[in-house]
Amino acid sequence: MNDLRPFLRRNSVLLIFLGLVLFFGLTVENFLTVPNLLNVVRQTSIVAIVSVGMTFAILTAGIDLSVGSLVALTGAMAALASARWGLPLPAVFLVALASGGLAGALNGLLVAYGGLPPFVATLAMLAAGRGATLVITDARPIAGLSGPFRTVGTGSMLGVPNPVWILAAVAFLAWLVLGHTRFGRHVYALGGHEETTRLAGIEVNRLKVAVYSISGALAGLAGLILTARLNSAQPTAGVALELEAIAAVVLGGTSLAGGSGSVLGSIVGALIMGVLSNGLNLAGVPSYYQQVIQGSVIVAAVVLDSLTRRRERAVSTEILRP
Numbered sequence: 001m002n003d004l005r006p007f008l009r010r011n012s013v014l015l016i017f018l019g020l021v022l023f024f025g026l027t028v029e030n031f032l033t034v035p036n037l038l039n040v041v042r043q044t045s046i047v048a049i050v051s052v053g054m055t056f057a058i059l060t061a062g063i064d065l066s067v068g069s070l071v072a073l074t075g076a077m078a079a080l081a082s083a084r085w086g087l088p089l090p091a092v093f094l095v096a097l098a099s100g101g102l103a104g105a106l107n108g109l110l111v112a113y114g115g116l117p118p119f120v121a122t123l124a125m126l127a128a129g130r131g132a133t134l135v136i137t138d139a140r141p142i143a144g145l146s147g148p149f150r151t152v153g154t155g156s157m158l159g160v161p162n163p164v165w166i167l168a169a170v171a172f173l174a175w176l177v178l179g180h181t182r183f184g185r186h187v188y189a190l191g192g193h194e195e196t197t198r199l200a201g202i203e204v205n206r207l208k209v210a211v212y213s214i215s216g217a218l219a220g221l222a223g224l225i226l227t228a229r230l231n232s233a234q235p236t237a238g239v240a241l242e243l244e245a246i247a248a249v250v251l252g253g254t255s256l257a258g259g260s261g262s263v264l265g266s267i268v269g270a271l272i273m274g275v276l277s278n279g280l281n282l283a284g285v286p287s288y289y290q291q292v293i294q295g296s297v298i299v300a301a302v303v304l305d306s307l308t309r310r311r312e313r314a315v316s317t318e319i320l321r322p
Contacts, residue, residue, distance in 0.1 A: 013253055013268050020272060024279035031282055038161060044274030045163035046071075046222045046229075050241060051248040051266040052174045053104075053218030056211045058249050059178075060190045061258025062118035064212060066107060067219040067245055069129030071238030074100045074223035076136045079233035083144035092149055096224040097217045103129060104216015108209030122212075126242070133235050142233040153228025163225050167267070170218065174263040187211060191258025243298065248273055250301040273297070 025032040050067050057064040078096040081087045087095070103125060110121035155162045178184035186207055189197045198204045227233045252269030254261025273294065280290045 013251065013265055013272070016251075017268050017272050017275065020275045020279070024275065024282070028279055028282045031279060036278070036282075038159075038164075040274050040278045041164050041167075041271070042161040043278070044270050045161075045167040046226050047241065047244045047248060047273065048167050048267045048270035049170055049218055049222040049225070050245040051252075051270045052170055052263050053215035054242075054245040054249050055174070055252075055254055055261060055263050055266045056178075056187060057118070057215045058191075058246075058254050058256060059187050059258055059261055060208065060211050061194070061256075062111065062208070062211070063122065063246070063256075064104075064107065064215045065119065065122040065242050066103065066125035066129055067215065067222075068238035068241035069126045069133065070100050070103050070216055070219035071223040071226060071241055072133040072233075072235060073103065073129045073136070074220035075227035075237055076133050076142060076223075076233040076235065078149070078224045079142035079145060079227050080136065082146045082149045083142055089146070089148045089152070092146075093221075093224065096220040098220070100220020100223065101213045101217035104219070105209055105213040107216065108212030111212065112205035112208040137233060137235045139235055141235070143231065145228065145231060150228055150231055153225050153230070163229070166221070166225065170221070171263055171267055178263060183207075183210070188259055191255075191260075193259075244270075244273055244294075247294070247298040247301055250304075251297070256302070269301075 021032075030036055050071065054064055054067065074096045077099045078092050081092045081095040082089075107118075107122050107125050110116045110124075111118050114121070116124075152162055152166075157165060178187060186197065186202050189200070189202065190204060190207055194204060223238070226237055230237070248269035249261070249266045250256060250269070251272055252261065252265030252267070254266060276294065276297065277290065280293065285293075
């Protein structure tokens with residue numbers, strides 16, 4: 001039994017995911033069908049991409065509450081670029097990524113050089129981003145997207161939806177950056193102990209700006225995909241998406257205190273939320289009950305994270321005790 005405990009701790013998120021899939025597969029008709037499973041992954045791709053960016057922020061002991069609004073803002077910018085400015089698809093991608101990245105960089109500047117807590121800085125951007133979206137769209141959807149743009153969200157390649165391919169590429173690049181580059185090591189170090197990281201000669205402020213820029217750019221990518229899927233930019237897109245992303249990251253094993261976690265864990269966390277939502281929908285559970293259940297999952301994830309950190313501190317204290 002003792003031999004199983006390390007295995008269960010290391011793979012708890014994956015086991016929860018597989019357990020949910022098995023549960024809904026046995027209790028809900030048509031859940032374990034290829035079209036439905038592809039639909040789950042396609043719908044989850046938006047939250048998962050945002051969760052990858054959120055992972056960068058939380059690994060540094062920060063947080064990014066602005067991502068939901070940035071999804072709406074960048075989606076509106078992408079729709080303008082396609083429908084009104086007539087730009088080709090590569091330029092539309094650039095507009096979405098750049099607008100998200102710039103907003104994220106502003107978050108980083110406020111945190112790093114303005115001295116604002118990440119919660120406050122990104123909360124302000126949440127409000128400003130939503131307001132800017134309403135101004136840009138005149139509080140109305142922007143339609144008339146080009147065919148290639150729509151294909152980003154609705155097309156497929158080799159039977160797999162395009163958003164899933166994009167998520168796979170984002171996940172691989174983020175895994176590569178965090179796990180196999182100096183930048184990634186610095187991100188983990190910053191979340192582990194900021195002052196020690198600064199004393200080691202690492203440019204902490206620049207690192208923070210870069211991390212929030214990445215989070216913003218990935219919110220921009222998610223905004224573009226969501227706009228393509230809906231065939232229009234909706235000014236209300238992305239509402240409460242930041243909560244789903246935070247839940248996915250924490251469920252995936254990333255500590256809110258920073259310094260530990262993984263991109264792959266965050267994606268599995270997003271898949272858990274997606275499977276839960278899809279299974280409840282197919283089971284006919286009313287939406288208001290679903291919100292209660294999803295909220296309970298978020299609370300449970302945060303409590304579990306807190307208990308885990310408390311246990312780790314207790315173990316560290318015991319080891320250091322003479």
